[in-house]
Each structure stands twice: as C-alpha cells, then as structure tokens.
Amino acid sequence: xxxxxxxxxxxxxxxxxxxxxxxxxxxxxxxxxxxxxxxxxxxxxxxxxxxxxxxxxxxxxxxxxxxxxxxxxxxxxxxxxxxxxxxxxxxxxxxxxxxxxxxxxxxxxxxxxxxxxxxxxxxxxxxxxxxxxxxxxxxxxxxxxxxxxxxxxxxxxxxxxxxxxxxxxxxxxxxxxxxxxxxxxxxxxxxxxxxxxxxxxxxxxxxxxxxxxxxxxxxxxxxxxxxxxxxxxxxxxxxxxxxxxxxxxxxxxxxxxxxxxxxxxxxxxxxxxxxxxxxxxxxxxxxxxxxxxxxxxxxxxxxxxxxxxxxxxxxxxxxxxxxxxxxxxxxxxxxxxxxxxxxxxxxxxxxxxxxxxxxxxxxxxxxxxxxxxxxxxxxxxxxxxxxxxxxxxxxxxxxxxxxxxxxxxxxxxxxxxxxxxxxxxxxxxxxxxxxxxxxxxxxxxxxxxxxxxxxxxxxxxxxxxxxxxxxxxxxx
Ligand code: MN
Ligand code: MN
Numbered sequence: 163x164x165x166x167x168x169x170x171x172x173x174x175x176x177x178x179x180x181x182x183x184x185x186x187x188x189x190x191x192x193x194x195x196x197x198x199x200x201x202x203x204x205x206x207x208x209x210x211x212x213x214x215x216x217x218x219x220x221x222x223x224x225x226x227x228x229x230x231x232x233x234x235x236x237x238x239x240x241x242x243x244x245x246x247x248x249x250x251x252x253x254x255x256x257x258x259x260x261x262x263x264x265x266x267x268x269x270x271x272x273x274x275x276x277x278x279x280x281x282x283x284x285x286x287x288x289x290x291x292x293x294x295x296x297x298x299x300x301x302x303x304x305x306x307x308x309x310x311x312x313x314x315x316x317x318x319x320x321x322x323x324x325x326x327x328x329x330x331x332x333x334x335x336x337x338x339x340x341x342x343x344x345x346x347x348x349x350x351x352x353x354x355x356x357x358x359x360x361x362x363x364x365x366x367x368x369x370x371x372x373x374x375x376x377x378x379x380x381x382x383x384x385x386x387x388x389x390x391x392x393x394x395x396x397x398x399x400x401x402x403x404x405x406x407x408x409x410x411x412x413x414x415x416x417x418x419x420x421x422x423x424x425x426x427x428x429x430x431x432x433x434x435x436x437x438x439x440x441x442x443x444x445x446x447x448x449x450x451x452x453x454x455x456x457x458x459x460x461x462x463x464x465x466x467x468x469x470x471x472x473x474x475x476x477x478x479x480x481x482x483x484x485x486x487x488x489x490x491x492x493x494x495x496x497x498x499x500x501x502x503x504x505x506x507x508x509x510x511x512x513x514x515x516x517x518x519x520x521x522x523x524x525x526x527x528x529x530x531x532x533x534x535x536x537x538x539x540x541x542x543x544x545x546x547x548x549x550x551x552x553x554x555x556x557x558x559x560x561x562x563x564x565x566x567x568x569x570x571x572x573x574x575x576x577x578x579x580x581x582x583x584x585x586x587x588x589x590x591x592x593x594x595x596x597x598x599x600x601x602x603x604x605x606x607x608x609x610x611x612x613x614x615x616x617x618x619x620x621x622x623x624x625x626x627x628x629x630x631x632x633x634x635x636x637x638x
Contacts, residue, residue, distance in 0.1 A: 183533075183536050183537065183573070183575035183576070184536065185533075185535050185536060186535055186573045186621045187535070194624070195621070197624060198620045198621050198623070198624035199620060201450075201623065201624050202434055202620040202623060202624070204446075204450070205424070205446050205623060206424035206425070206436065207424075208446050209423075209434075209437070209438060209439065209442055210423040210424050212438075213278075213316075213318055213419040213437060213438055214277075214280075214318045214419070215253045215468045216253055216320060216330075216415075217318065218276035218445060218466060219249055219252050219253060219254070219466070220252075222255050222257065222276075222449055223249055223255060225453060226247045226453070227247075229453045230245050231246055231247045232245065232247075233246065233248070233249075234246040234256075234258070234488075234491075234492075239495075240492075240495060242261060242457050243259070243260060243457040245259045246258050248488055250477070250484050251477070251478055253468040253478040254465070254468045254478040255465075256463055256464065256466070257452055257463070257464050258461065258463045258464070259452065259455050259458055259461065259462045260461050260496075261458040261459050261460045261461040261462060262458070262459050263459055263461075265461050265492070265496050265498040266498045266499055266503055266506065267460065267506055268503065268505075268506030268508060269460060269461045269463055269489070269507040269508075270461070270463070270634050271463045271465065271507055271510070271594065271601075272452065272463075272464040272465070272509070272633070272634070273464075273465045273467060273480065273509055273510070273512060273594055273601075274441050274444035274448050274466055274467070274512035275441045275444075275445070275466070275467045275469075275470030275471070275480075275513065276441070276445050276468065277302075277468050277469055278419075278437070278438035278439075278442065278471065279301075279302060279304060279305045279612045280301075280305075280417050280418060281301050281302065281305075281315070281344075281417065281418040282302045282416065282418070283297050283298070283299055283371075283411065283414070284297075284298040284299060286298070286408075287299070287371075288373075288393055288408060290390045293375065293377070293392055294374070294375050295373050295374040295375065295393050295395075296370040296371055296373060297342075297370070297371040297373055298367075299369045299371055300366070301366065301369060303472055304471065304587075304612055305612055306612070306613070307363070307364040307365070307366065307368075308346070308363045309613050309614055311344045311346035311364055311369070312343065312344070312345065313343065313344070314341045314421045314422075315334065315341060315343060315371065315418040315421065316333060316334030316341055316342070316419055316420070316421045317331055317332070317333045317342060317416060317417075318331060318332050318417050318418075318419055319331040319415055319416030320416075321404075321413070321414040321415075321416070322410075322413050322414070323405060323406065323410050329405075331416065334421050342372065342373055343371070343372050344369050344371050345370075345372055374395065374396040376392065376395055377395055378392075378394040378395035378398055419438070420614040420615065422435075422436065422437055422615060423436075432535070432621070433534070433617050433618065433619055434617070434618050434619075434623070435615050435616070436615070437614055439608055439616040439618050440513070440514045440611050440612060440616060441513050441605070443514060443605070443606055443608075443618055443626070444512035444513055444514065444605050444606075444626065445512070447623060447626045448464050448512050448630050449464065449466075450627055450630075451630035451633075452630075454631065455634050455635070458634055458635060459636065459637030459638055460508075460636065460637055461492075463489070463492075465480070467480045467590055469481075470590055474590055479593075480593040485597075486597055489504065489597075501598070504597050504598050504599050505598050505599075507597075507600070508559070508599070508601075508633075508636075509594045509599050509601040509602075510563070510601070510602065510603075510604045510629075510630065511590050511591035511594055511602065511604070512603075512604060512605060512626075512630070513589040513590065513603055513605045514608045514611065514618075515532050515539040515541050515577040515578075515579065515605055515606075515608070516531065516532070516579055516580060516587075516608065516611055517531075517607030517608055517609045517611075518532065518533050518534075519609055524581075525580050525585075526580055527580070527581045527582070530576065530577070530578040531578060532606075532607035533607065534607055534619040535619045535621050536573065536575045536622070537572065537573030537574045537575050537621075537622060537625045538574045538575070538605070538625045538626045538629040539574070539575055539577035539603075539604065539605055539607055539622075540560070540563065540564060540574050540577065540602060541576070541577045541578065541589075541604070541605070542560055542576070542603075544579050544588050545586055545588055546579070546583075546585060546587070547586065552591065552592055553591045553592040553594075553595035553601055555601065556600070559600040562600075563604070563633070566633060566636055569632075570631075570632035571628075572632055573621075573625045574604075574625070604626070604629055604633075605626065606622040606623055606626050607619070
C-alpha cells in the first residue's frame with residue numbers, strides 16, 4: 163500500500179516539476195484535428211500556386227484587398243481598425259492593421275520570408291553543347307545540389323523586354339506544358355563521381371538545365387552556317403512564343419522550382435509534402451491570422467520578406483532599411499515617436515526549425531530539438547558556433563510570449579538547430595532585433611528542410627496559426 167502511495171507521489175511530483183512538451187493529440191480533440199485538416203487545404207493551394215516571392219506578393223496583396231486592406235497612403239490619415247498594405251518592388255510586402263493603443267506602446271510584428279531555396283539562371287544562360295541546348299544556372303540559398311538533378315523543374319520568372327514590355331513566365335506547371343531537367347550521370351559510369359567528397363558529388367557548374375535538342379532547319383533543310391543551330395531553334399521558339407531575344411534574359415529574373423503540387427503524406431494523411439514550406443508555412447499562417455483580425459489592441463504589422471535564404475541582403479530583404487523606414491513613416495503619420503514605437507514593439511520572427519529526424523539522430527540533441535506533431539516551435543536563439551550570428555531572446559520576452567501561448571492553449575515546444583557545433587542556421591530575428599525590438603523565432607518543425615520536397619505536420623501548422631492569432635490579439 164505504502165509502495166503504491168510512494169509511486170503515486172513520485173508520479174505527481176514529476177507531473178508538477180517536469181517540462182514535457184507532448185504530442186498535440188494528447189490534448190486536442192477530433193474537432194481540432196478537423197480544423198487542422200481544413201486549414202491545411204488552403205495552405206496546400208497556396209503552396210501549389212505560389213513558388214516565388216513575387217507570386218507570394220501577388221497572392222498576399224490580392225487576399226489583403228479582398229479583406230478591405232488598401233494601399234498605404236503616406237498622406238492619408240489612420241485610425242484604429244484601418245487596414246493597409248505596402249509592397250516593396252513586388253518582392254516583399256507588409257500588411258498592417260491599426261490598433262486601439264497609441265503606437266508608442268509598441269507594435270505586434272510578425273516577420274516571415276517568402277523566398278525559398280531554388281536554382282536561378284545566370285545572366286547569359288543559353289548555350290549549345292554536343293547538339294543539346296542548356297541554361298547555365300546559379301543556385302539560390304543553401305541547397306544540397308545533388309537533390310536538384312534528375313527532377314522535373316518549372317521555369318518561373320519576370321522579364322522586362324527590350325521594348326519595356328513586362329512578361330511573367332510560368333512554364334512547366336501545367337500537364338500539357340513542357341518541363342525542364344538538370345541531368346545527372348548514370349551510376350554505371352559514375353565510379354569517379356562517386357569517389358568525390360559528398361559535398362562535391364554535383365558541382366555548381368554541373369547544374370545545367372536541359373532545354374532542347376532539335377536544330378533549326380531552313381525550309382530547304384540546308385544552311386551554310388551550321389554552328390549553334392539547336393540554340394538558334396530554342397531562341398526562335400522563345401521569340402515566336404514570347405517575343406524574347408537573348409539579351410532579354412540578361413535583364414530577367416528567372417528561377418527553376420520543382421513542379422510538385424502540395425500533397426498529403428502518409429497513410430494517415432497527417433503530413434504535408436511540398437516545395438518551399440520554409441518559409442511559406444509561416445507566411446501563410448501569419449497572413450491568415452492577420453486577415454482575421456478585427457481591431458487589435460496593439461497595431462499589427464505582418465511583414466513578408468525576400469532574400470532571407472541568401473542572408474537578408476538587398477533592398478527587399480530585412481537587412482534593408484525598407485521595413486524600418488516604413489515603420490518610421492507610419493509612426494510619423496500617427497504623431498508617434500518612431501524610436502519609442504520600436505523600443506516597445508514585440509516581434510515573432512516567423513520561421514521554421516529543424517524537426518528531429520530518427521534516420522539522422524546523430525545530428526540532433528533530442529531533448530532540445532522540435533518533434534513533428536508537438537506544436538509550434540519557440541526558438542530562443544539560432545546561429546552557430548557559440549551562439550554567433552543570432553539574437554538571443556531575453557528571459558522576460560520568452561516568458562511573455564510563452565505565457566500568451568499557454569493562456570491560449572497553443573501547443574508549443576522549444577527548438578534548436580541541431581547539436582552544438584554540427585552546423586547551424588539563422589533567421590530574420592537578428593535584423594529585427596537590430597531595430598531595438600524584442601524578437602523570438604516561432605515556427606514549425608520541418609523534415610528535409612531546404613530539399614525540393616519538405617515535410618511538415620498539419621497539427622503543427624494549425625497550432626502555429628493559433629499562436630499567431632493569439633499574439634496579434636495580445637492585450638485583449
Ligand atoms: Mn526560413
Ligand atoms: Mn531556409
């Protein structure tokens with residue numbers, strides 16, 4: 163008898179003292195699972211149609227407009243409940259809703275990114291070699307290059323033609339359109355390739371995109387100039403179909419992305435497989451939570467940034483002053499001191515983290531790694547090598563955010579980027595922190611992050627959306 167009592171006491175004490183982020187299913191019912199499944203349907207549609215930052219900006223702008231957001235007017239007047247958007251070069255966008263409190267009491271900021279790792283074309287991409295036509299490429303973001311060969315790819319891009327006419331390209335997504343592919347060497351002849359170090363299995367200059375194989379033929383079938391006839395044929399097709407000449411590719415932004423559509427993964431359909439979930443999962447969840455906002459207590463800004471995957475540099479990334487200047491303009495319009503606004507603001511850097519992968523346990527320290535289906539991941543710091551290249555949220559701020567999550571029954575778990583000194587990664591958090599804003603990373607765990615096909619959990623995504631909703635409603 164006393165032994166059972168002792169056992170119960172130990173169990174009770176453990177429950178009281180231990181921290182154990184649990185599987186979400188343990189505390190949400192079938193109804194929530196249904197809501198999670200429903201939420202993921204909209205998310206999958208978004209993923210399948212928005213594969214570049216420009217496509218995301220178009221989508222976000224149009225959803226914002228449908229929900230009563232108007233283009234930000236630097237000469238306009240704003241009052242609580244007013245909704246606006248500000249697009250930066252069609253590659254980054256901010257949406258906002260004015261809150262009840264004076265902005266000097268701080269903003270609620272959600273910051274995600276809408277660019278994903280991919281393959282871009284070089285400025286002079288087209289060439290012919292051994293009667294085949296190719297595009298030269300330069301990869302964008304941190305990829306394992308071998309994953310991008312022997313894979314069906316679509317071309318997405320923006321071209322400004324010599325005559326100034328703008329052209330949006332999307333070729334390869336529809337069944338009856340051609341697609342494109344980077345070839346790899348057959349295993350039968352790959353003895354030398356297989357002896358290379360893994361990181362050099364496929365080299366940057368071997369990522370060449372196959373775009374055609376037939377030569378240009380004159381009506382008579384004869385020509386005195388037989389050089390580069392396959393290249394000529396491809397350029398002729400591009401000219402007939404899109405009015406392009408070779409020089410137009412020099413000015414263009416053209417990217418290659420996997421053609422896959424987002425699909426359910428697993429017999430239980432609990433997971434989502436798709437390209438570009440880092441970080442469109444946070445972009446979508448933050449957009450949906452912001453669109454639902456009525457009049458928040460604190461003015462809400464949701465920023466969707468470009469260039470995170472290449473270090474947030476450039477005038478559409480968060481290292482640029484564009485966001486800071488925008489907040490400054492907004493503050494001055496509302497008669498608020500910009501520095502006070504920033505100093506009192508709170509931000510969730512909405513980005514994904516690595517999910518524990520049981521096939522690669524040695525890369526992770528399990529108790530500090532996020533698990534699929536255990537909820538939104540709260541990442542105090544990212545970076546690498548002794549907490550370098552990261553902001554590190556204060557105890558007070560981590561308390562503030564996790565309390566909001568707990569009070570709103572949002573399942574969350576702490577996360578880290580793998581074992582100490584195995585590598586690392588970063589997010590936009592440090593660029594927001596530079597503005598003297600309190601910031602912490604909140605996202606979902608992802609398997610195969612940065613691969614052409616990434617995997618997330620529907621329950622986690624639903625919890626992330628609940629986390630963002632709770633954050634934007636804070637103070638209510
Ligand atoms: Mn990311
Ligand atoms: Mn990333």
